Amino acid sequence: MSETSPARVLVANRGEIALRIIRAAHSIGWEAVAVFSDVDEDARWVELADDAVHIGASPATKSYLDIDAIVSAAKSSGCAYVHPGYGFLAERPEFSRRVAESGLTFVGPAANVIEEMGDKALARRTAERAGVPTVPGTEVLSDVEAAAAAAEDLGYPVLVKASAGGGGKGIRVVADADELREVIPAAQAEARSAFDDPAIYLEKAVLDARHIEVQILGDAHGNVIHVFERDCSVQRRRQKLLEEAPAPHLAPHLRDAITSAAVRLVAEIGYEGAGTVEFIVDGEEFYFIEMNTRIQVEHPITEEISGIDLVAEQLHIAAGRELSVAQEDVTIQGAAIQFRINAENHQQDFFPSPGTLTAFDAPGGPGVRVDAGVVAGGQVPPYYDSLVAKIIVHGRDREAALARGEQALSELHIDGILTTRDLHLELLRAADLRNGPVTTNWLENTWLPTSFPDSV
Numbered sequence: 001m002s003e004t005s006p007a008r009v010l011v012a013n014r015g016e017i018a019l020r021i022i023r024a025a026h027s028i029g030w031e032a033v034a035v036f037s038d039v040d041e042d043a044r045w046v047e048l049a050d051d052a053v054h055i056g057a058s059p060a061t062k063s064y065l066d067i068d069a070i071v072s073a074a075k076s077s078g079c080a081y082v083h084p085g086y087g088f089l090a091e092r093p094e095f096s097r098r099v100a101e102s103g104l105t106f107v108g109p110a111a112n113v114i115e116e117m118g119d120k121a122l123a124r125r126t127a128e129r130a131g132v133p134t135v136p137g138t139e140v141l142s143d144v145e146a147a148a149a150a151a152e153d154l155g156y157p158v159l160v161k162a163s164a165g166g167g168g169k170g171i172r173v174v175a176d177a178d179e180l181r182e183v184i185p186a187a188q189a190e191a192r193s194a195f196d197d198p199a200i201y202l203e204k205a206v207l208d209a210r211h212i213e214v215q216i217l218g219d220a221h222g223n224v225i226h227v228f229e230r231d232c233s234v235q236r237r238r239q240k241l242l243e244e245a246p247a248p249h250l251a252p253h254l255r256d257a258i259t260s261a262a263v264r265l266v267a268e269i270g271y272e273g274a275g276t277v278e279f280i281v282d283g284e285e286f287y288f289i290e291m292n293t294r295i296q297v298e299h300p301i302t303e304e305i306s307g308i309d310l311v312a313e314q315l316h317i318a319a320g321r322e323l324s325v326a327q328e329d330v331t332i333q334g335a336a337i338q339f340r341i342n343a344e345n346h347q348q349d350f351f352p353s354p355g356t357l358t359a360f361d362a363p364g365g366p367g368v369r370v371d372a373g374v375v376a377g378g379q380v381p382p383y384y385d386s387l388v389a390k391i392i393v394h395g396r397d398r399e400a401a402l403a404r405g406e407q408a409l410s411e412l413h414i415d416g417i418l419t420t421r422d423l424h425l426e427l428l429r430a431a432d433l434r435n436g437p438v439t440t441n442w443l444e445n446t447w448l449p450t451s452f453p454d455s456v
Contacts, residue, residue, distance in 0.1 A: 013085030
């Protein structure tokens, strides 16, 4: 590659996030190289990339999780950078390490930072060192007896959590000692299967709380900023369905305290890149729960209220540049909501609904954004996450965003598969959500069973 050639980034992902990275790269004059499995050969992001490399069979373990294949694809296609997106290898320290060892630049933090924040027990200690409140909990526990003794000290209910967990996985609520003794072996086995690490620890269960996360950016020059917060409390089995920015019904003093805590944490670890610091909020109290060392699925709503292209910032940071904005320049502009449209049957316990999209008519108009990796005639394969599209709406205030969301969802038309569109329309008409705030147990324990009695 000559000195005048544009920078090239390998997009080590698929679907809507792959397309999002390609567009961000093109917006700053970079070239983007896609990777694809057998089933994704004719995908939209493959078509729009400057180049594309086949990396294996359709199952993720034989393609998007194959580090050797991805690193080889980056080198053979002349890429200097590798962007992991989210999911797959995005938070695997060994991937960041292999990319660096291959002479390439990982678009994200260094492997040791991913390890530190990916180990939930270690991340707790880091947060405490930075003066960030944490939920009362334990270190990694060696056996059932140690867990039982610790649970008595914490007081039931407690959460059994996988130390290497993330994305709501590897978490179990335990009500008493007998249940704890049954759950620990199963939780360790589940953690070993999901994360190749059986380590678990306990936290005091704060069950009626909000899930608030703070978007941060840090560069190699010591600059760290937050881009305000998102409310991700509408969840099913700890998986997010709908997100809002800024968090509604959050007092200004609490917003200031939470965002400041997030900045302190990432400054403590010398973080470089985009990341998200997650908290639970219980009344006036808030507690750190984890950090995601990558771009989030819900990042578009932060972009909409701030005017900052977070993915372009990631690329600039990886290239060694300073952040394009200072903290005092980051302001909240209106309100935004994101609806995750998944290929699932919400009336049958959210059973997956893969297949061919015989129709995909997206909404449009002012304040409406659609991030999707599919088009009509495209496939939603059974091998990967069920996300089909993200409908993002922005308005001058929350009421305007809610109204725009209902309009956009009503315009969305998808045939060939079942989706969660109708669930989101029902959510928008729920008084609890409109009047808020709701907590993480609201959808599953209060509203969902009465609205969709066959779903759980």
